[in-house]
Amino acid sequence: MTDDQKQNFPRVLARGNRYPSQIDFNLLQKSKTIQSDQWEILNRVKQSLEGNVFNTFFANQLANLPNYKNPQELARALAEQFISKEIQKQQHALGDPLPYIKTPQLSAQKQQRQPRSKDRSFRSQRDQEDSDSDKKVDIMRKLSVIKEQEKSAQKYDKYKENNEIRERRYKERERERELREQQREKEMRQNDMKQIEMRKKLSEQQLRVPSHLQPVLKKPLKSLIQTVRFTPPPQPTEPITSNYTYYLGLGNNHELVKRVMDSRVDWHQTNHMNRANLKWQQSYHGFKYTKLNWSKNHKEILNHFEFHPEITNKKNLLFNLESLCEQKKLNLFDIVPVTFAIDFNDPQVEGSLNTFYKFFNKNAPEKFQISKEDEAAKIVEFRKKLRIPPSNVKRSLDFAMRDTFLGEDYLWLLKPTGLNRGRGIHVFNDINTLIDLLIEYQYGYTEKQMETTKDENGVSQTKIKQYLIKSPAFVVQKYIEKPLLIRNRKFDVRVWVMVNTDLACYFFKEGYIRTASEEFRTNDTENLFIHLTNNAIQKHSEKYGELDDGNQMSFDQVQDYFKSRTDFRKIVEKMKQLAYFSMGSVANKLNKLNRRFCFEIFGFDFILDDQFNVYLIEVNTNPCIEESSPLLQMLLPRMLDDAFALTVDQVFPTTRDRSPFPVKNYGDDENMWQLMGELQQDPEDE
Numbered sequence: 001m002t003d004d005q006k007q008n009f010p011r012v013l014a015r016g017n018r019y020p021s022q023i024d025f026n027l028l029q030k031s032k033t034i035q036s037d038q039w040e041i042l043n044r045v046k047q048s049l050e051g052n053v054f055n056t057f058f059a060n061q062l063a064n065l066p067n068y069k070n071p072q073e074l075a076r077a078l079a080e081q082f083i084s085k086e087i088q089k090q091q092h093a094l095g096d097p098l099p100y101i102k103t104p105q106l107s108a109q110k111q112q113r114q115p116r117s118k119d120r121s122f123r124s125q126r127d128q129e130d131s132d133s134d135k136k137v138d139i140m141r142k143l144s145v146i147k148e149q150e151k152s153a154q155k156y157d158k159y160k161e162n163n164e165i166r167e168r169r170y171k172e173r174e175r176e177r178e179l180r181e182q183q184r185e186k187e188m189r190q191n192d193m194k195q196i197e198m199r200k201k202l203s204e205q206q207l208r209v210p211s212h213l214q215p216v217l218k219k220p221l222k223s224l225i226q227t228v229r230f231t232p233p234p235q236p237t238e239p240i241t242s243n244y245t246y247y248l249g250l251g252n253n254h255e256l257v258k259r260v261m262d263s264r265v266d267w268h269q270t271n272h273m274n275r276a277n278l279k280w281q282q283s284y285h286g287f288k289y290t291k292l293n294w295s296k297n298h299k300e301i302l303n304h305f306e307f308h309p310e311i312t313n314k315k316n317l318l319f320n321l322e323s324l325c326e327q328k329k330l331n332l333f334d335i336v337p338v339t340f341a342i343d344f345n346d347p348q349v350e351g352s353l354n355t356f357y358k359f360f361n362k363n364a365p366e367k368f369q370i371s372k373e374d375e376a377a378k379i380v381e382f383r384k385k386l387r388i389p390p391s392n393v394k395r396s397l398d399f400a401m402r403d404t405f406l407g408e409d410y411l412w413l414l415k416p417t418g419l420n421r422g423r424g425i426h427v428f429n430d431i432n433t434l435i436d437l438l439i440e441y442q443y444g445y446t447e448k449q450m451e452t453t454k455d456e457n458g459v460s461q462t463k464i465k466q467y468l469i470k471s472p473a474f475v476v477q478k479y480i481e482k483p484l485l486i487r488n489r490k491f492d493v494r495v496w497v498m499v500n501t502d503l504a505c506y507f508f509k510e511g512y513i514r515t516a517s518e519e520f521r522t523n524d525t526e527n528l529f530i531h532l533t534n535n536a537i538q539k540h541s542e543k544y545g546e547l548d549d550g551n552q553m554s555f556d557q558v559q560d561y562f563k564s565r566t567d568f569r570k571i572v573e574k575m576k577q578l579a580y581f582s583m584g585s586v587a588n589k590l591n592k593l594n595r596r597f598c599f600e601i602f603g604f605d606f607i608l609d610d611q612f613n614v615y616l617i618e619v620n621t622n623p624c625i626e627e628s629s630p631l632l633q634m635l636l637p638r639m640l641d642d643a644f645a646l647t648v649d650q651v652f653p654t655t656r657d658r659s660p661f662p663v664k665n666y667g668d669d670e671n672m673w674q675l676m677g678e679l680q681q682d683p684e685d686e
Contacts (some may be wrong), residue, residue: 038159047362124685145390152347152389170593173290244652245270249281254623260640260661266654276300278648282622284308292595301597301651304621305499308600310589311582312621314475318670320585335578336616337478338401338478341417343387344442345472351393353386354379356476359397360431368429372642374601382435386442404609407481409522416441418470422534424469424654426480427525444468479531480615481522484563484608487547491515492533492617493606495572496639497579499672503591505583506673508639510663512537512631513553517541535628550629566612574614579604580676582616599647601639637661642671 043666078440117286203677217328244267248254261267270276277300279287284304290298310316318339325332333339340356343349361375369377383390409429414437416424428434437445446468483490495511514533520542529541538544540550545551553561559568584592591598603623607615625640627633638661649656658668666672 019548020154045312105571113273147549148389149392151346156347156387167592174593185617235595244268244278244654245272245276246278246280247271247273247276252283252622253627254280254308256625256627257640260637260644261659263617263641263657264644264649264654266652274386277652279303284621289593289598291593292597299597299651301398301501301599301648303600305590305598305600306595307586307592308602308621309418309590311619312602312619314415315343315473316417317582317585317619318475320589321582323650324585325579333399333401335581336477337405337480338399340398340476341473342438342476343417343473344386347389348391348393350383350388350391353382353388354391356396357382357431360412363401363406372443378431385435386438401478402609404482404613404615405478405480407522409481411479411522411525413477413479414438415475415477415618416469417473417475418471419469420618420622421536421624422528422532424471425528425532427528427531429525432611438474441471444470459489465474472475479522480607480609482610483520483609484612485520486513486515486553486558488519489547490520490531490533491553492574493575493608494623495579495606496605496623497574497583497602497604498646499590499602499644499679500650501589501597503679505580505676505679506646507579507676508642509672509674510555510635512555513558514538515548515551515553517543517546517551526557535624535626539628550632552629552631554631554674571608571612571614575604575606576674576676578606578614578616582619590679591643597651599643601643634661634663637673638663638666642673645671646673 021630099634144682181194213629244264246267247270248257258269261278262271267278273279273286275298277298279300280303284302284306287302287304287306289302289306292302310320318336318341322332324330325335339357340352340359342356346352357379358375359565400682411427411429412434414426414428414434424441426433426437428437485491491513493511493513496508498506500506514535515538516533517531517538518527521531528537529543532538533551555568555572562568600621601623603620605617605620607617609615625636627636638659641659641661645656645659648655660668662668
């Protein structure tokens with residue numbers, strides 16, 4: 001093929017605004033007859049000609065072809081080579097026999113097109129293949145979702161397994177440490193015994209008199225020894241003080257703890273946390289629990305258990321109480337209000353949301369209810385908005401709530417699990433409001449809080465500060481819409497529970513009532529001065545302290561208020577039983593690594609409905625010890641002083657006969673903490 005033919009060939013093929021592949025296929029049809037029913041092979045060959053495959057083949061073979069008179073002959077020869085190779089390739093891919101190819105001149109009948117019936121059958125076959133491919137795509141999508149769920153489940157199982165391995169390693173290390181400590185104590189005792197024996201031998205050698213000197217003595221040696229009397233040194237008039245030190249973290253009225261500890265003459269404050277004997281701070285973060293059992297020469301005691309979130313975290317409290325109620329065959333929602341846990345770290349969070357929404361819609365008044373079709377659409381909408389994976393877990397809650405929970409406004413509470421003092425709590429009755437709040441908390445919810453400070457002159461100043469709160473876990477709790485009221489105001493009850501290092505559980509005999517500043521009504525969900533009784537919130541109300549000093553009342557005052565309707569002291573006994581039952585749900589978890597010298601004071605919050613039914617709301621670590629009223633100025637110092645007598649003074653003996661903090665109707669020599677019992681650990685769960 002000459003250079004002129006090579007240059008002119010593409011122009012001839014492109015004449016008439018047609019693609020070269022189409023011309024090649026037309027030339028092929030004029031020069032070839034394919035006698036085969038295998039339309040799929042022919043169709044694939046056609047696609048190869050219409051694509052870039054033929055152009056690539058032409059560019060590679062152009063230099064090796066002989067000279068032709070015109071481009072048509074060249075195209076015909078090139079098409080014959082290409083189509084034969086393509087048919088062989090497609091036959092080899094499909095595993096079918098090679099179709100028979102004949103190359104004489106075509107007759108007029110053979111130049112006619114294929115019958116329309118075959119063309120239609122080919123189209124229907126192609127449509128069927130498309131539908132089959134769509135089904136395959138759907139199946140692949142479902143399989144991918146299932147694989148993602150399996151991966152998440154495997155990750156969760158791995159995480160759980162790793163936690164169990166860590167706990168086992170911790171226990172093994174603790175056992176090794178205990179064995180080392182026992183060995184050290186044993187060696188120290190042996191050394192002490194050896195020293196005592198050596199001293200005895202030395203004393204006997206010193207008292208032994210040579211035989212040649214014994215006649216000189218007028219009396220025998222024994223009588224002389226009996227006449228010698230040891231006169232003890234004079235006793236000091238003041239007690240001998242020890243070097244006990246305590247460290248205080250700042251915040252939550254730490255000055256009160258200092259005042260109570262300074263009443264013990266054997267203690268003084270230090271700023272060095274590492275060598276302090278008592279470490280008291282608001283949070284358990286920063287405590288080195290692994291070092292508690294290391295040294296017997298230096299003892300220290302901490303005011304938090306390592307695993308107290310098992311009961312102070314709202315979600316963990318719900319799960320632990322649910323487990324214990326199933327074991328005891330009790331109804332969980334006779335102890336706490338109807339509550340749902342929503343944790344976005346859980347791969348099955350969609351199941352929890354579905355369970356809540358179905359219960360929400362089922363028990364809602366008619367004006368809030370929607371149909372089942374709209375309910376299913378809402379669930380899909382929530383999943384898209386919250387960007388959560390689908391879940392195969394289907395749960396349902398069939399529980400008839402008491403009438404005191406139901407009302408016209410159908411109120412619910414949203415609470416982040418890791419916060420206290422009323423932070424992050426919202427009242428809602430619309431499911432869309434709940435979803436918007438959940439989305440905001442995942443990215444960061446900006447909460448405004450009022451803070452009151454005093455300047456150098458003692459003048460109080462109120463400032464509004466903004467805090468960014470993020471939380472992946474929440475509880476959604478049914479609001480009691482018919483609560484028991486005092487002077488038409490909502491209230492709750494705060495009591496204290498303490499657990500010492502031996503897991504002995506105590507209940508303080510006195511507590512206090514926290515009242516709201518605004519009159520109770522359910523048609524206003526934005527005014528938190530109506531719904532939340534925390535002092536951290538109520539102290540910013542304009543009506544704070546109008547009816548009760550510090551919005552607080554004593555048990556005796558409430559007893560007088562309800563004396564015509566009930567005996568409030570019996571209700572306090574019911575609270576004590578519920579508190580002990582709740583602590584029993586974490587008996588195996590609170591100190592599962594058997595750390596020595598830990599104790600903790602918990603704040604239990606209870607609420608009553610208008611039928612005097614008692615419900616546990618939450619359990620708080622680091623309960624508020626702000627002396628915001630004369631009542632708390634009397635109770636809080638005595639509560640801490642008697643708690644230290646049962647914990648700190650047992651490890652570090654001190655001279656203390658009576659409490660310097662008097663409480664009305666109680667003696668100074670009486671400890672106001674009442675023993676409820678020891679938390680029994682189940683060996684099967686350890």
